[in-house]
Amino acid sequence: MVAKTVNQKAWFLVLPVLLVVAFNxxxxxxxxxxxxxxxTFSPGVFFFEGTKWYQEVLASPRFHGALGRQLLYTAIILIxxxxxxxxxxxxMPRTGPWVSVCLVLMALPLLIPWNxxxxxxxxxxxxxxxxxxxxxxxxxxxxxxxxxxxxxxxTVILMDVWHWTSLVVLLAYAGLSSIPDAYYQAAxxxxxxxxxxxxxIQLPKMKRVLIIAxxxxxxxxxxxxxxxxxxTGGGPGNSTTFLSIDxxxxxxxxxxxxxxxxxxxxxxxxxxxxxxxFYTLMMRGEEDT
Amino acid sequence: xAKIQLDxxxxxxxxxxxxxxxxxxxSMDYMWDDGGAYALLGPxxxxxxxxxxxxxxxxxxSRGRIQFDDVDVTDRTPExxxxxxxxxxxxxxxxxxxxxxxxxPLANRGVDESEIKRRVAxxxxxxxxxxxxxxxxxxxxxxxxxxxxxxxxxxxxDVNAILFDEPLTVIDPHMKWQLRTKLKELxxxxxxxxxxxxxxxxxxxxxxDKVVVMYEGEVVQIGTPEELFERPSxxxxxxxxxxxxxxxxxxxxxxxAAFVDGLRIPLGFNYEPPANATLELGVRPxxxxxxxxxxxxxxxxxxxxxxxxxxxxxxxxxxxxxLNIILEEGHEIPTSNIGIVCDPIRSGVYANKxxxxxxxxxxxxxx
Numbered sequence: 001m002v003a004k005t006v007n008q009k010a011w012f013l014v015l016p017v018l019l020v021v022a023f024n025x026x027x028x029x030x031x032x033x034x035x036x037x038x039x040t041f042s043p044g045v046f047f048f049e050g051t052k053w054y055q056e057v058l059a060s061p062r063f064h065g066a067l068g069r070q071l072l073y074t075a076i077i078l079i080x081x082x083x084x085x086x087x088x089x090x091x092m093p094r095t096g097p098w099v100s101v102c103l104v105l106m107a108l109p110l111l112i113p114w115n116x117x118x119x120x121x122x123x124x125x126x127x128x129x130x131x132x133x134x135x136x137x138x139x140x141x142x143x144x145x146x147x148x149x150x151x152x153x154x155t156v157i158l159m160d161v162w163h164w165t166s167l168v169v170l171l172a173y174a175g176l177s178s179i180p181d182a183y184y185q186a187a188x189x190x191x192x193x194x195x196x197x198x199x200x201i202q203l204p205k206m207k208r209v210l211i212i213a214x215x216x217x218x219x220x221x222x223x224x225x226x227x228x229x230x231x232t233g234g235g236p237g238n239s240t241t242f243l244s245i246d247x248x249x250x251x252x253x254x255x256x257x258x259x260x261x262x263x264x265x266x267x268x269x270x271x272x273x274x275x276x277x278f279y280t281l282m283m284r285g286e287e288d289t
Numbered sequence: 290x291a292k293i294q295l296d297x298x299x300x301x302x303x304x305x306x307x308x309x310x311x312x313x314x315x316s317m318d319y320m321w322d323d324g325g326a327y328a329l330l331g332p333x334x335x336x337x338x339x340x341x342x343x344x345x346x347x348x349x350x351s352r353g354r355i356q357f358d359d360v361d362v363t364d365r366t367p368e369x370x371x372x373x374x375x376x377x378x379x380x381x382x383x384x385x386x387x388x389x390x391x392x393x394p395l396a397n398r399g400v401d402e403s404e405i406k407r408r409v410a411x412x413x414x415x416x417x418x419x420x421x422x423x424x425x426x427x428x429x430x431x432x433x434x435x436x437x438x439x440x441x442x443x444x445x446x447d448v449n450a451i452l453f454d455e456p457l458t459v460i461d462p463h464m465k466w467q468l469r470t471k472l473k474e475l476x477x478x479x480x481x482x483x484x485x486x487x488x489x490x491x492x493x494x495x496x497x498d499k500v501v502v503m504y505e506g507e508v509v510q511i512g513t514p515e516e517l518f519e520r521p522s523x524x525x526x527x528x529x530x531x532x533x534x535x536x537x538x539x540x541x542x543x544x545x546a547a548f549v550d551g552l553r554i555p556l557g558f559n560y561e562p563p564a565n566a567t568l569e570l571g572v573r574p575x576x577x578x579x580x581x582x583x584x585x586x587x588x589x590x591x592x593x594x595x596x597x598x599x600x601x602x603x604x605x606x607x608x609x610x611x612l613n614i615i616l617e618e619g620h621e622i623p624t625s626n627i628g629i630v631c632d633p634i635r636s637g638v639y640a641n642k643x644x645x646x647x648x649x650x651x652x653x654x655x656x
Contacts, residue, residue: 185347186380189367190441191397200382200393 035261053262066246074221085168106166118230121159149239171213175206291357291449292323298353315506328497329486336506337486346370373442374452379434381426388422412444432464450482522644533613540570550608557634558647566640574613576632586628
């Protein structure tokens with residue numbers, strides 16, 4: 001019998017990948033996990049605390065408030081941006097020289113750095129010198145986003161719609177462009193109304209890109225930080241303090257590492273869960289293709 | 290159902306066509322009978338799809354009028370013309386079931402519920418799709434999807450015409466034959482005027498009563514499959530239809546004989562060709578046979594013989610010009626003094642590519 005030589009050297013081949021992944025994903029994530037289950041009084045001295053921070057976070061009204069605001073904000077912008085994006089895409093020309101003009105105009109807001117967007121709107125909406133703020137007051141609306149929570153919400157949402165509807169438009173437009181002409185011709189011959197064409201041809205053909213649009217907009221808006229931070233700083237009061245703004249306050253403002261770490265983990269799990277739920281719900285019935 | 294009349298019809302995709310070559314479709318005047326099965330046959334880019342889209346109303350012609358049963362429909366939409374069209378790629382409504390797909394054109398026209406139900410059930414039966422009535426149309430095979438596209442047209446009993454734009458392109462070869470048979474059967478049963486665009490001669494010849502051969506924006510011949518085969522009126526028709534196509538040899542003509550580089554080939558008719566025209570002799574490979582030179586054969590040299598299954602094809606050269614001959618079973622190639630004889634009655638003379646009509650039967654020469 002020949003003894004089988006066992007050679008495990010091949011494991012070395014995956015070592016570089018392991019190292020890279022360890023440094024860019026596993027170690028940072030594990031650090032957060034560590035902080036979320038430990039407490040410390042001086043550098044280098046840690047105590048294991050189990051689920052204490054999690055319980056504290058989950059029970060705190062502050063977290064509930066931020067989460068509630070976050071969900072409301074995301075829901076509002078999705079309800080506005082998805083239909084609006086589809087509507088704009090439908091209205092865009094399908095052929096001719098105006099196509100590229102429209103596409104460039106649509107892409108512009110996406111090219112502006114996020115904190116610049118925040119700064120632009122911060123000034124644009126100022127009630128005394130900003131065009132929007134001054135204009136609204138001139139029209140007779142009592143508008144001051146630095147003092148009224150409602151005005152602050154209005155501004156933050158308007159800013160997000162301005163910034164991100166383009167993304168939905170571009171994705172929906174790509175979906176529309178991929179529909180062969182024969183479909184429209186067949187629909188004409190079948191006597192379909194404009195609405196029927198939308199309902200039975202355009203919408204089903206756009207479904208996949210709209211799922212992507214919805215997921216991207218959900219994730220981005222759920223994790224939004226820079227723009228409201230620059231625009232309102234989370235105020236007035238806590239009225240526009242969304243999850244990441246609250247997280248940064250806890251971690252850096254208050255140096256409350258345990259709370260911040262467990263919040264981060266919860267936050268990450270929520271985003272993952274919601275995306276998974278969206279995806280499964282919307283892909284249901286796609287298997288029989 | 291309707292007869293279709295094309296009156297001075299022409300179309301250009303350019304906004305301001307100036308010369309003849311700007312037109313995708315050159316001026317044409319034709320009348321197509323009610324209940325006929327027509328095939329528009331021609332190579333890619335010959336204008337057949339353009340013509341079809343003009344008939345269906347998806348395209349408005351640059352010039353001329355089109356009439357259905359003496360009513361001018363040039364400016365009407367496809368819906369108003371009441372036609373059905375089946376496209377190259379099957380069009381189905383993904384989110385609907387098979388029966389909802391078939392019901393769609395009826396529902397859009399406000400037909401009543403019970404009538405829709407009856408007609409859809411009937412159509413499912415006809416198309417042999419009853420067992421899949423409640424399945425999502427998306428999951429079907431290409432040929433089933435194409436049947437649904439067709440069914441959406443047929444379910445409206447009163448359509449003026451059903452137009453097909455290369456409907457079998459994406460269908461598997463063995464299903465093509467079945468679908469074609471089905472189409473033919475439906476045509477016989479329902480009697481709609483059908484117009485079928487294709488670049489495949491087999492499809493055209495088996496489907497249609499009348500084949501319309503198009504070439505570079507013009508209709509070069511309308512005829513039954515036999516007419517196209519026996520008397521092609523344009524060298525393109527001779528070359529395009531048949532496998533292999535017609536042999537076309539440059540020649541001179543004197544009375545009832547053609548001369549190819551001085552070699553005399555007897556013809557069945559007397560011809561008076563116009564002066565200065567480019568003359569060509571056209572004879573199908575089926576109508577040429579071998580004969581020894583001492584038995585009136587015109588001398589040729591052998592190139593090769595290909596076996597294509599049912600028969601063999603001999604490739605020879607007559608005064609340097611390539612010529613195909615279909616060898617029927619039992620016919621042998623002479624071993625020496627090789628020559629050929631063309632059937633004089635079935636040899637045609639073409640002046641500037643168009644067939645010349647001869648007069649007075651010439652009895653010289655036997656085949």
